Amino acid sequence: MDHIVRAMRAIAEPTRMRILCVLGRGELTVSELTRILGQSQPRVSRHVGLLVDAGCIERLPEGTWVFLRLVSDNAISDLVGAAIAAVPSDDRTIGRDAERLELVSAERATNAARYFRESAADWDQIRSLYLAEDAVEQALLAAIGEGPFERMLDIGTGSGRILEILSGRIAQGLGIDLSHEMLNLARSKLQGKSNCKVQQADLFSLPVAATSQDLVTLHLVLHHLANPEAALIEASRVLRPGGTLALVDFAPHQYEFLRDKHAHRRLGFTNQEIDGWLQSAGLIVSNCQALAPADRPEGQPSLTVKVWTAKHKGEAA
Ligand SMILES: C[S@@+](CC[C@H](N)C(=O)[O-])C[C@H]1O[C@@H](n2cnc3c(N)ncnc32)[C@H](O)[C@@H]1O
Structure with a gap:
């Protein structure tokens, strides 16, 4: 008392x-x-x-x-x-x-927008290679389902976009990221969405309890990591029984410039790789969808995005 x-x-x-x-x-x-x-x-x-x-x-x-x-x-x-x-x-x-x-929030948003503008050229160059973001987001929403979900964790939240699009389906959402600048951008974007928070943390050591999350998302994060398997093992640790892990990343590709200029470590992932890592994390794929850009002129670079959902073994539909 x-x-x-x-x-x-x-x-x-x-x-x-x-x-x-x-x-x-x-x-x-x-x-x-x-x-x-x-x-x-x-x-x-x-x-x-x-x-x-x-x-x-x-x-x-x-x-x-x-x-x-x-x-x-x-x-x-x-x-x-x-x-x-x-x-x-x-x-x-x-x-x-x-x-x-x-006023304070508006000022923060201006600073965040400046940061985003300065790196926008890089983002646009990558985005132009794959399907419209909107289509990827719609596929992710469809794969996850309506919910509602009690707790969601967005790993490597960046500008908080995934929390933003899911905020209507969740009771509480937390986005974690290492980058202070990205988190500031996310804070501006999520202003007014009182069910979503962000926090600085390393995805290899998540700041939430084991089996506490109904939905865990990793959207275009895995290809930056030196050890994607360890990231998935940590993500699986915090997923509650019956919960869903949603993973969005690239299919294998050959664009070395993404390594040189955009800090990608991995040039996409095969289904076998993802399946194997999820298996060692105690998870199993429940759904996988490939989204290839349509009507791209021959010879023009393009990236296929994949949306995987996974559950703990024995729970996949
Ligand atoms: C390409 S961005 C994707 C951001 C967001 N998921 C999206 O799709 O809009 C990758 C994010 O992963 C974050 N990241 C990379 N390594 C991380 C780590 N070890 N722990 C937490 N975040 C990390 C980066 O700071 C960056 O914001």
Whole structure:
């Protein structure tokens, strides 16, 4: 009971209540929070420290940055959620904080867009080689099914696109990626989708419990990895019995420039390779679809994208 009393004491203060309300709309750094609250950084940090110690919020270090977010999935998160919900929707202080949050988010989106623009040429060059992204996404959605899924993990989430397209079918989604820039892009894209979060983590050591995820996705990630098998073993560890792993990657190809210019380590994968790795991960393919670009002029490079879904052995339909 002591921890509940401590959390209630921490919540019961106006600035801390404002912090909880604003973090209820998305994660923020202390400096972003300071700008929104219009108070000095030491003061904000002190309130943040108290909320962290009381288990109401958590710190997520990401390189030299630290993000703050509400805790989830425990009695204290229920308490915090109830306190936020109890604030009248026309509260003026909270309304002003929400307006300043909009400004901070818009600025972040501009910075993220600049990063994306600078690397956009690279992305476009790769995209032009395969089927329209939209078609790949539709195939992925069809392969996964309507759900709904309780928990989803998108491994190597990049700009968060896969979380974005699945956000309507999931109760909670987490995207992990090593790249701070990509995560910033994802945060901008997912602003307003309160059921989706992102976090910096290495896919070889996922920050979620064993058998906790109903859906795990790896969209165009595997070909960057030195050890795809280890990645699939780790993905399988977190998949719950009956859950689905969805894998999207390239069929074997010969485009060395993807290695030289775009950090691809593997030039696509055969079905045998994928089957073998999934087997060692305790999984079995339940469906596989190949998407080749149609009407490509002869001699023009093209990439076939494959969508595999897998389940734990004995569970494939
Ligand atoms: C080509 S992008 C794909 C992004 C996203 N899945 C999509 O399709 O839009 C590959 C992503 O994998 C991430 N990545 C590579 N190695 C990783 C690792 N060891 N742990 C986590 N993410 C990693 C990269 O930072 C990059 O964002």
